Amino acid sequence: xxxxxxxxxxxxxxxxxxxxxxxxxxxxxxxxxxxxxxxxxxxxxxxxxxxxxxxxxxxxxxxxxxxxxxxxxxxxxxxxxxxxxxxxxxxxxxxxxxxxxxxxxxxxxxxxxxxxxxxxxxxxxxxxxxxxxxxxxxxxxxxxxxxxxxxxxxxxxxxxxxx
Amino acid sequence: xxxxxxxxxxxxxxxxxxxxxxxxxxxxxxxxxxxxxxxxxxxxxxxxxxxxxxxxxxxxxxxxxxxxxxxxxxxxxxxxxxxxxxxxxxxxxxxxxxxxx
Numbered sequence: 001x002x003x004x005x006x007x008x009x010x011x012x013x014x015x016x017x018x019x020x021x022x023x024x025x026x027x028x029x030x031x032x033x034x035x036x037x038x039x040x041x042x043x044x045x046x047x048x049x050x051x052x053x054x055x056x057x058x059x060x061x062x063x064x065x066x067x068x069x070x071x072x073x074x075x076x077x078x079x080x081x082x083x084x085x086x087x088x089x090x091x092x093x094x095x096x097x098x099x100x101x102x103x104x105x106x107x108x109x110x111x112x113x114x115x116x117x118x119x120x121x122x123x124x125x126x127x128x129x130x131x132x133x134x135x136x137x138x139x140x141x142x143x144x145x146x147x148x149x150x151x152x153x154x155x156x157x158x159x160x161x162x163x
Numbered sequence: 164x165x166x167x168x169x170x171x172x173x174x175x176x177x178x179x180x181x182x183x184x185x186x187x188x189x190x191x192x193x194x195x196x197x198x199x200x201x202x203x204x205x206x207x208x209x210x211x212x213x214x215x216x217x218x219x220x221x222x223x224x225x226x227x228x229x230x231x232x233x234x235x236x237x238x239x240x241x242x243x244x245x246x247x248x249x250x251x252x253x254x255x256x257x258x259x260x261x262x263x264x
Contacts, residue, residue, distance in 0.1 A: 005247065005250050006253055007246065022254075022258065024261035024262075024264065028264045031264065038260060038264065041260050045249050046252065110174045139184060139233040139236070
């Protein structure tokens with residue numbers, strides 16, 4: 001069974017909301033979002049893959065990883081900085097593109113995330129609130145299709161954009 | 164709203180051009196350098212994008228630069244589609260992982 005991803009946009013407030021139910025306990029879904037060995041297995045849109053360089057899931061810590069193209073010749077580095085963490089319930093973070101040492105690339109927009117985990121009758125639900133600093137940033141990210149678009153910009157266009 | 168925009172972005176090469184221009188403004192030559200097709204073929208694609216306002220052209224000295232028109236693209240109903248697709252794929256992958264976790 002495929003669960004539905006629900007996306008709503010709140011353009012005046014520069015926010016996008018992503019909601020998705022999972023047939024697993026909150027504990028497991030929390031682990032999948034916060035343990036880099038699990039994140040590496042699902043975070044990158046196929047056929048790209050994610051590889052963690054460092055992960056320090058603490059308030060003030062960060063996750064530094066890269067998305068690697070199927071041929072292995074292209075890498076897109078990303079840094080997710082963690083701000084607040086309420087174990088098993090929610091965390092907030094900021095995502096940026098960067099170099100392999102984690103130096104943020106200011107040419108690309110930052111995304112601010114609030115990720116919430118809720119128990120449901122059938123498992124868990126994840127609610128992601130993504131906000132942007134300004135309209136231009138939001139447009140750029142959405143038009144790019146998020147990191148997917150970024151990796152596309154690096155040359156893997158058709159596979160990821162295939163309708 | 165101009166319906167040609169949907170036709171314009173239905174083509175993979177034109178979507179690829181838009182993706183390039185979303186990152187930075189480029190000259191026709193620079194754009195053509197990213198594709199295997201002839202310069203003329205790429206120019207035709209660019210013209211289609213100009214005709215539906217998806218990109219704007221601006222003269223800088225002797226060069227013409229093409230700019231991504233975010234305002235226009237925002238009007239496209241499907242503007243969230245790639246975004247939705249990315250998350251959908253990602254979460255479907257997570258479904259599989261969660262089974263064995």
